[in-house]
Amino acid sequence: MTKKQAWIGFWILALIWGSSFLFIRISVEQLTTFQVVFLRTGIAAVGLNVVAYMRGKRLPTDWKGIRDLLVLGVVNTVFPFALITWGEQSIESGLAAVLQGTAALFTMVVAHFVFVDERITPRKLVGLAIGFAGVVILASRSTTSESVPVDPTLHLLGQLAIVAASFCYAVGGTYSRKAIQNRLEPIVAAAGAMTVTAIISGVLAYAAPALGGPAPFPLDQLTQRVLWATLALGFVNTFIAYIIFYGLIPVIGAARTSMVTYVIPAVGLGLGAIFLSEPIDASLIIGAVLIVGSVAIVNLKLGGLFKRPAPASPQAVK
Numbered sequence: 233m234t235k236k237q238a239w240i241g242f243w244i245l246a247l248i249w250g251s252s253f254l255f256i257r258i259s260v261e262q263l264t265t266f267q268v269v270f271l272r273t274g275i276a277a278v279g280l281n282v283v284a285y286m287r288g289k290r291l292p293t294d295w296k297g298i299r300d301l302l303v304l305g306v307v308n309t310v311f312p313f314a315l316i317t318w319g320e321q322s323i324e325s326g327l328a329a330v331l332q333g334t335a336a337l338f339t340m341v342v343a344h345f346v347f348v349d350e351r352i353t354p355r356k357l358v359g360l361a362i363g364f365a366g367v368v369i370l371a372s373r374s375t376t377s378e379s380v381p382v383d384p385t386l387h388l389l390g391q392l393a394i395v396a397a398s399f400c401y402a403v404g405g406t407y408s409r410k411a412i413q414n415r416l417e418p419i420v421a422a423a424g425a426m427t428v429t430a431i432i433s434g435v436l437a438y439a440a441p442a443l444g445g446p447a448p449f450p451l452d453q454l455t456q457r458v459l460w461a462t463l464a465l466g467f468v469n470t471f472i473a474y475i476i477f478y479g480l481i482p483v484i485g486a487a488r489t490s491m492v493t494y495v496i497p498a499v500g501l502g503l504g505a506i507f508l509s510e511p512i513d514a515s516l517i518i519g520a521v522l523i524v525g526s527v528a529i530v531n532l533k534l535g536g537l538f539k540r541p542a543p544a545s546p547q548a549v550k
Contacts, residue, residue, distance in 0.1 A: 238483035245476045246492045250329060250499020252469040254507060256317055257325035258461035262454055264446045265318045266437035268462065273309065274430040275466025280423035280474060289420050291427070297416060304421060305428025308404025312397035313429065319393030322386040324510040327370065329500020330520040331394040336493060336527045337363045338402035346406050359529035366522030367395065373515050422474050490531075497524055 233241070259268045284290070292298060320328050337360055343350035352360070371391055408421065416424070441447045454462075480489045497520050504510040 233479060233483050235483060238480050241476050241480055242484070242489065242492060243495075245473060245480070246495035247499055248469050248473045248476070249492065250496045251503055252465060253316075253320065253325040253329040253332075253500045254503045255461040255465040255469060256328075257320045257504070257508060259458055259465060260317060260321045262449045262458045263462065264437060264440065264448055265314055265321070266433045266440065267448050268317045268465070269310070269313045269433040270430060270437045271462050272466040272470055273313065273426045273433060275463070276470035276474070277423065277426035277430045279467065279471035280419065280426055283475065284419050284423045287419065289417060289423075291420060291424050292416065297424075300416060301421070301424035301428055303407055304404060305425040306432070307400055307407065309425045309429040310432050312400040312404070314433070315393045315397035315400065319390040319397070321390065322383075323390035323394070324504055325508060326497075326501035326504030326510050326512065327391065327516065328394050329504070330497040330516070330523055331367070331370065331391060332398060332500075333493065333497050333523045333527055334363060334367060334395055335398035335401040335405075336531060337523075338399045339405055340530055342402045342406045346410060356530050359526040361526075362529065363523050363526030366519040366526065369515055369522065370519035373513070373519075418478050419474075422478075426470070493527060494524055 256268065263271070281291075292301065316328060316332070340350070340352065340356055340360065344352045371388060373387075437448050477489065501512060501516075501520065505512050
């Protein structure tokens with residue numbers, strides 16, 4: 233892959249991941265929370281395991297490797313995927329995309345207590361304060377019934393679910409760097425985590441009625457709209473997106489690849505407004521700018537953007 237092709241892939245990835253929130257919002261029109269997670273990760277698990285197998289990689293069979301995949305699957309996939317999916321039952325897809333940006337802020341806080349080289353500096357503290365000010369502004373929209381499409385309490389709970397998912401991503405990402413960086417290649421970790429998530433969410437989805445939860449929606453009764461959104465979510469937004477992501481890192485570097493985080497909220501907001509007619513008001517724009525800006529303050533090092541990146545192996549990711 234040439235550098236020009238990599239940057240084209242970067243913008244494709246931003247569009248794909250930004251559209252995930254749109255597809256989730258459509259999927260929950262009929263499917264239950266764990267059904268969406270099960271179908272999404274089941275499709276991705278099959279694809280990622282096939283790719284890993286074709287590259288001569290295998291899922292670990294030793295206890296440390298299995299333990300890492302279990303932790304990564306539960307903390308970094310089951311919890312956040314379920315929380316985001318549940319949250320989007322009551323909030324707009326664009327708002328979910330914006331709130332997801334807080335994952336970078338939570339990662340900074342968690343890393344401060346885990347890594348000696350990731351301490352919170354005054355600059356990071358300023359970014360953290362600005363980011364969470366944006367969260368407060370977005371949460372305040374739930375107190376105005378004209379600004380939200382559902383009960384204000386449900387709207388606020390939906391937002392809190394997305395923020396909780398971001399915290400899970402921060403913990404999972406930190407664990408990934410701390411525990412499996414030198415033991416599992418990213419494609420193996422991704423395939424294993426998706427496999428763990430598919431198994432757990434599948435059991436929960438179909439055991440839910442016995443536990444007092446909602447029964448799975450009959451798949452043969454899905455509308456074309458929900459069916460295609462769910463298939464796209466699993467195949468394109470999860471499986472293909474992971475392949476693109478790990479393909480970009482050796483070419484343009486992990487730091488520049490991670491800059492896709494800054495584009496996702498804008499894509500999510502735009503697609504939600506275009507395809508779902510979601511309202512975009514001043515509070516939403518201000519909150520989005522504060523959150524994205526805070527992530528930039530914390531992470532963006534402009535001086536390093538114009539240096540030629542050293543080739544990075546996938547093992548160095550996370």
